[in-house]
Amino acid sequence: MNSVHVPNELSQLLKENNIQMQLSVPQLVEKILARDEGTLTSTGAVRVSTGKYTGRSPKDKFIVVEDSTKDKIDWGSTNQPISEEVFTNLYYKVLDHLKQKEEIFVFKGFAGADKKSRLPIQVINEYAWHNLFVHQLFIRPTEDELLAHDAQFTVITAPDFKADPAVDGTNSETFIIVSFERKIVLIGGTEYAGEMKKSIFSVMNFLLPENNIFSMHCSANVGQEGDVALFFGLSGTGKTTLSADPNRKLIGDDEHGWSSNGVFNIEGGCYAKCINLSEEKEPQIFNAIRFGTVLENVMLNQESRVADYDDNTLTENTRAAYAIENIDNIVEPSVAGHPHTIVFLTADAFGVLPPIAKLTKEQAMYHFLSGYTSKLAGTERGVTSPEATFSTCFGAPFLPLPATRYAEMLGEKILEHNVNVFLVNTGWTGGEYGVGNRMKLSYTRAMVQAALEGELNTVETVKDEIFGLNIPLHIAGVPDEVLQPSKTWQDPQAFDKKAKELAAKFQENFKKFTNVSAEIAEKGGPVA
Numbered sequence: 001m002n003s004v005h006v007p008n009e010l011s012q013l014l015k016e017n018n019i020q021m022q023l024s025v026p027q028l029v030e031k032i033l034a035r036d037e038g039t040l041t042s043t044g045a046v047r048v049s050t051g052k053y054t055g056r057s058p059k060d061k062f063i064v065v066e067d068s069t070k071d072k073i074d075w076g077s078t079n080q081p082i083s084e085e086v087f088t089n090l091y092y093k094v095l096d097h098l099k100q101k102e103e104i105f106v107f108k109g110f111a112g113a114d115k116k117s118r119l120p121i122q123v124i125n126e127y128a129w130h131n132l133f134v135h136q137l138f139i140r141p142t143e144d145e146l147l148a149h150d151a152q153f154t155v156i157t158a159p160d161f162k163a164d165p166a167v168d169g170t171n172s173e174t175f176i177i178v179s180f181e182r183k184i185v186l187i188g189g190t191e192y193a194g195e196m197k198k199s200i201f202s203v204m205n206f207l208l209p210e211n212n213i214f215s216m217h218c219s220a221n222v223g224q225e226g227d228v229a230l231f232f233g234l235s236g237t238g239k240t241t242l243s244a245d246p247n248r249k250l251i252g253d254d255e256h257g258w259s260s261n262g263v264f265n266i267e268g269g270c271y272a273k274c275i276n277l278s279e280e281k282e283p284q285i286f287n288a289i290r291f292g293t294v295l296e297n298v299m300l301n302q303e304s305r306v307a308d309y310d311d312n313t314l315t316e317n318t319r320a321a322y323a324i325e326n327i328d329n330i331v332e333p334s335v336a337g338h339p340h341t342i343v344f345l346t347a348d349a350f351g352v353l354p355p356i357a358k359l360t361k362e363q364a365m366y367h368f369l370s371g372y373t374s375k376l377a378g379t380e381r382g383v384t385s386p387e388a389t390f391s392t393c394f395g396a397p398f399l400p401l402p403a404t405r406y407a408e409m410l411g412e413k414i415l416e417h418n419v420n421v422f423l424v425n426t427g428w429t430g431g432e433y434g435v436g437n438r439m440k441l442s443y444t445r446a447m448v449q450a451a452l453e454g455e456l457n458t459v460e461t462v463k464d465e466i467f468g469l470n471i472p473l474h475i476a477g478v479p480d481e482v483l484q485p486s487k488t489w490q491d492p493q494a495f496d497k498k499a500k501e502l503a504a505k506f507q508e509n510f511k512k513f514t515n516v517s518a519e520i521a522e523k524g525g526p527v528a
Contacts, residue, residue, distance in 0.1 A: 010154060010184075013095055013124070020105045020128075022146065025135065025292040028105070031128035035103075038129050042305045044291030045320070047298055048129045051159075051191040054297055054315035056198060057174045058397055060189075064179040069206075074402040086169035087177050091186055093168075097161045098126060105131035108149045110139040111200050112257060113334040114264035117213055121200060122151035126158050133193040133294045136323045138200070139268035153183045153203055159191040178203060178400075193296065193321065197271060198398055201255050204266055206400040214258040214409040217395030219243035220251035220265070222336045228263055229452055230256070232394040233345030234373045238426040240272065241441070242345070242448055244284050249331045252324065258339070258413060265334030270327070274298055274318040277309040288326035295320050338417045341452050343424050344394070349374040351428035351436045352485055352499040355478070356447040357469035358456055361414050364421040365407045366524025368393055369513055370506060374427065388505045404515055422451045423469065430488040432498055439482075446477035466499045468527040 013019075023031065029046055032038045038048040062082035063073055073079050098104050105125045112118030121138065125131040134155075141149055162173035174189035176199060185199040201217075208215040218232040221243050228251070233239040240253055252265030253272070272285045274295070279286040289295065289307070296319040299311035309318070324330055344367050346353060359367065371391040392403040399406060414421060426444050430436035450456050450472075461470040462484065471483055481487045489495040503526035510516075510525060 028132040045293035047295040053190045053192045060174040061176040066181040123155040137269040155185040157187040161188040202398045221248040228339040229341045237345035262337040293322040342421045348427035349433035351432040353425040354471045359421040362523040390509045
């Protein structure tokens, strides 16, 4: 089939009588309740279930092999190739499926708060609650912007359409397929709304670097003096907790671009984890869950409709999707200047990385490429062997280009803007998991605050003999011995053994970066 007909087919779909275009939040909530897609909670949020899939389906995500992208994409298990023929056949099937529906919902908006580089998008949904989700997660246009809106990328979701792998060429009934030439993301067979958010992030991770803009999987905030900070980190490292600072305004909690003008949020909302959420621990998120918020897979009291955030009956991955305006302490619009400080967060369950270390440019690129944290082998009592986890650039599942492309951009930005970069370990101290203790949050906050305020730029340091990291000797509010992990272990030999074990894992993982300069490999990583 000739791909030039695809946009015409899409334009035909949008002329159908069943189109519900750019509905407001109240209109969408009414539709959700009338269509029995969700339940109103005691705070006015809408509670929905994502059915059988309560998280992303990475094995079902593909990129179409096309002339303009085939030599640029980092093909492999993350960016799986699929043919134009498979995409086109599925595309027409999904369009036919949607035409039969009584209603389909369309949202027009933007990805990217910087008006010079933002991407006009439209999202076509089979479900009203999916349309409310994208209304909250992407940037909403003004009336004038809507009149001039010309979508440059379209997301089409059809959860009720299940693929037949034997016929359709997919891995399962689920598919998430990106075509950069046709500017379409096609999603079917899954109700999990996060696929829409992360698909557009993946698209931006391809498009922004092409325009010399560094795309990043990080949170960002700004101080009263205009000093911008970025927080990179995988799940469980404290990224959300540490970037939510009452003395600093939030730029965004997950996805950003860094252009020649500064940093900007890619999104217009937040997609916060809800498991064990409490007003005491995370008041900003707790109080953001109100009318218009989408609550995914959260259990409710059937009579009061009060959410039970401790209940993981359906999944640990319970979520709340809300507009960023639901957070009080934010930057509007979500743009700011160039970062002064970058923080890489890791939760080291080996208990051997220092709680904070200032990185050289080579070390920053090395640790950015490594994207290290550790997950526990299990939650049952007695487990003491953590598993090292490396997620390239702290966002491997969403990076279409080779990792070195993003690392090189980071290195250029660090040099150009004289950025201070710190590695912060929010994991274990005094021994590995099962022996030592988790780093006190009060200590971590004190260290991060010292880094942000420039107190660590001239402080006296000592060099770690195994990882080659420069560790501050004194930080106000943190005991000196805590700063040097070897001094917190009772058995120095056990510490050396465990530290060398982790260092070897770093070195083994880094071997996959065959086209990285020898200088980064030699000066950036462990020295023993």
